[in-house]
Structure formats: structure tokens, C-alpha cells
Amino acid sequence: MEKTPETVIPVGVSACLIGERVRWNGGHQLNHFIKDILGRFFQFVPVCPEWESGLGVPREPLRLVGDPADPRLMTHRSRQDITDMMTAWAEKRVGELGAQDLCGFIFKGKSPSSGLYKVKVYNDKGYPVNQGTGLFARAFVNAFPLVPVEEDGRLCDDAIRENFIERIFVFKRWRDLLKHEKHVRHMMDFHTIHKYLIMSHSPKHYSMMGKLVAGLKKETLEEDMRQYETLLTEAMQLKATVPKHVNVLHHMAGYFKRHMSTDEKAELNEVIEYYRAGSLPLIVPVTLINHYVRKTGEPYLGRQIYLNPHPLELKLRNHA
Numbered sequence: 001m002e003k004t005p006e007t008v009i010p011v012g013v014s015a016c017l018i019g020e021r022v023r024w025n026g027g028h029q030l031n032h033f034i035k036d037i038l039g040r041f042f043q044f045v046p047v048c049p050e051w052e053s054g055l056g057v058p059r060e061p062l063r064l065v066g067d068p069a070d071p072r073l074m075t076h077r078s079r080q081d082i083t084d085m086m087t088a089w090a091e092k093r094v095g096e097l098g099a100q101d102l103c104g105f106i107f108k109g110k111s112p113s114s115g116l117y118k119v120k121v122y123n124d125k126g127y128p129v130n131q132g133t134g135l136f137a138r139a140f141v142n143a144f145p146l147v148p149v150e151e152d153g154r155l156c157d158d159a160i161r162e163n164f165i166e167r168i169f170v171f172k173r174w175r176d177l178l179k180h181e182k183h184v185r186h187m188m189d190f191h192t193i194h195k196y197l198i199m200s201h202s203p204k205h206y207s208m209m210g211k212l213v214a215g216l217k218k219e220t221l222e223e224d225m226r227q228y229e230t231l232l233t234e235a236m237q238l239k240a241t242v243p244k245h246v247n248v249l250h251h252m253a254g255y256f257k258r259h260m261s262t263d264e265k266a267e268l269n270e271v272i273e274y275y276r277a278g279s280l281p282l283i284v285p286v287t288l289i290n291h292y293v294r295k296t297g298e299p300y301l302g303r304q305i306y307l308n309p310h311p312l313e314l315k316l317r318n319h320a
Contacts, residue, residue: 008043009172010100012140014108015046017152022048026058031152034106038165041311045100049113049136053089055082062112064121068131071121073112083135086113090139097140101175102147104168107137109151116141116151146233147171159239162316167236169310170194174232178225184216187225196306198235200248205235246276249285252301259296268292283317 015022018039019030035044051057060078064071073083107114111134119132133141141149148167155161177190191213198206209231216224249272257265271288274280286307293301301307310316 009041009103009168010045011038011042011168012097012102012105013044013046014106014111014114014152015048015051016108017106018044018046020046020048022051022057024050024057024059024061029108029152031155033155034152037314038106040313042104042168045097045102047093047097047114047136049086049090049093049134052093053086064112064119064132064134066121066123068121068129071132073135086135087139090136093136094139094143098143102144103172103175104148104150104164105140106155107134107149107151109153111137113137116149117154146229148236158316158319163236163239165314165316166197166240166309170197170232170236170305173305174229182221182225184218184221187216187221187228188213191228193303194305196248196252196304197309198232199251200240200244200306202235202238203244203247205231205238209235242276242278245282246272248306249275249289252289252304252306255298255301256292256296260292264292278320281318281320283315286317 016029017031018035019028021028061076065074066072073086107116109115113134113136115134116137118130120128121132122128150164271285275285
């Protein structure tokens with residue numbers, strides 16, 4: 001897929017993950033899935049807090065020290081406290097990134113500057129607890145709480161990888177909506193085409209969002225859109241589970257009842273049950289439903305993002 005201005009999705013990334021030699025020892029942590037696969041669909045904005053803040057390459061390793069809730073960033077051997085320098089740089093860099101409309105960020109796990117989860121924080125006796133967050137990662141999340149974020153190592157988990165990438169594509173579509181003149185009709189259309197995708201993550205949130213959309217008024221549209229964005233973010237952060245997918249699949253199957261033979265109905269139900277049992281990946285029932293959408297020309301399902309939420313080349317629904 002060739003990237004065009006219309007399809008480019010700007011995503012921040014720790015620079016070492018795409019092969020830049022900016023680590024403390026002059027090396028990198030090239031992740032081929034991130035660079036070679038996701039790089040076909042995302043326009044990466046690389047960031048290395050330690051190198052960009054002036055520490056150079058190579059450099060003395062860093063570690064977090066003290067209170068995990070509010071740690072200091074120290075050089076490992078010389079014990080130089082560089083917290084204030086990194087904090088000031090991070091505030092400036094986050095401001096610059098705000099102008100780039102990032103739709104996601106992939107951080108380097110375990111990094112004292114960029115790790116999101118369970119970064120080691122050392123006490124005064126030199127013993128670590130895995131309870132910290134890198135200083136730059138914390139600054140980014142605080143500045144952009146709605147932007148999807150994840151760590152490189154966690155992307156090895158099929159469910160986490162699919163959820164994160166799906167959130168990025170949803171966030172991009174939402175951002176595109178915000179760039180146009182705000183209109184009740186546009187909001188209703190966005191909600192309509194995302195119905196089953198949102199349901200696959202949280203039927204509860206879909207119900208709340210539906211009530212919000214049903215009561216949209218031009219006079220309160222700005223505030224309603226902010227509430228909707230928050231609910232959308234909360235919903236998409238919840239993992240789409242097998243039972244929730246099965247519920248959505250059966251809802252969609254109901255649109256074809258009058259157009260299918262007895263054998264076709266049995267086949268579709270059988271495929272859904274095989275998916276429920278873990279014998280087939282999600283892509284199989286979804287492909288079959290897409291077949292009936294094309295065969296019947298069903299207009300409502302034909303617009304549902306759930307059936308094509310991200311490029312097939314990513315194979316995110318191919319795991320059983």
C-alpha cells in the first residue's frame with residue numbers, strides 16, 4: 001500500500017525501534033514489525049528523549065530512583081540528577097508534538113525515559129521495584145490522555161496488538177471528523193458506521209453513546225462531542241472479547257435471514273460457533289459475513305467499520 005497524504009496516519013515512536021542508533025551504547029532496538037509492517041500504514045515521528053535532550057551517544061545509562069510515584073532520573077554510575085533537565089525538555093517536546101496531530105505513540109518498554117509500564121525504580125539501597133513510568137512517557141500521556149499509546153514488547157500479544165492498532169484507526173477517523181465543520185448529521189453518521197465496532201468493545205458504552213447522539217443539538221454540539229470523544233476512548237480501551245464478537249456476529253447475521261437458505265444459515269451459525277470455541281480465527285466469520293453483504297447488497301452493514309476496521313495485510317484477526 002503506497003502512502004498518500006489522505007492515508008498517512010502520524011504515529012510517534014521511540015527512535016531506536018525503527019533502527020536509529022540512539023541507545024546509550026550506540027545501538028538500536030529495531031523492531032521489524034513496527035518498521036516494516038506498521039510503517040507501510042503509519043508515518044512515524046521518531047523521538048529519543050535521552051539523545052534529543054543533549055545526553056549524546058554513547059552515554060552513561062540512566063535509571064529511575066526514589067518514589068515510584070514521583071521518581072528522579074539519575075545517571076547510573078556518577079549519580080547525576082538530570083530530572084529537571086529531562087522534565088523541561090519533555091515539556092517542550094510534547095508541545096511540538098501537539099502540532100503534529102499524532103494518532104498514537106509506540107514507546108520503548110522498560111526505558112527510564114520512555115517506558116509506559118513497570119519501569120524499574122531503585123530505592124536508596126539499590127533494590128528495584130517494577131512500578132515506574134518513564135519521564136517523557138508520563139509527560140506525553142498527561143498532555144494527550146486520549147491518544148492511543150502502547151509499548152513495543154506488549155505488541156507481541158495478539159489481543160493487545162489488535163486493540164492498539166484498531167484504536168489508532170478509529171482515532172484517525174475521529175480526528176478527520178473534527179477537521180470539518182461540526183454538524184449533528186456528521187456525528188450521527190460517525191456513530192452509525194462505528195456501531196458494531198464499538199459494541200465489540202463495550203455494549204455498555206455503545207448504549208451511553210447512542211443516548212448522547214440521540215439528544216444532539218446544534219447549541220450544545222461542542223460539549224456533546226467532547227463527551228462523545230471521552231466515551232469513545234473509554235470504549236476502545238476495553239478489549240474486544242470472543243463473547244462480545246460473537247454477540248456482534250449474530251446481530252449482523254440477523255440481517256440476512258430472509259435472503260439465506262437453510263443450509264446457508266446453518267453454515268454461518270456453525271462458523272460463528274467454531275470461532276466461539278477457538279477453532280477458527282475471527283477473520284473467517286467476518287469474511288463470510290462480508291460475502292453475504294456483497295451478495296445481498298445490504299446497505300447498512302456495507303458501511304460498518306467493524307467488517308474492515310484496518311488493512312487486511314496486518315492480519316490482526318488471523319489468530320485463533
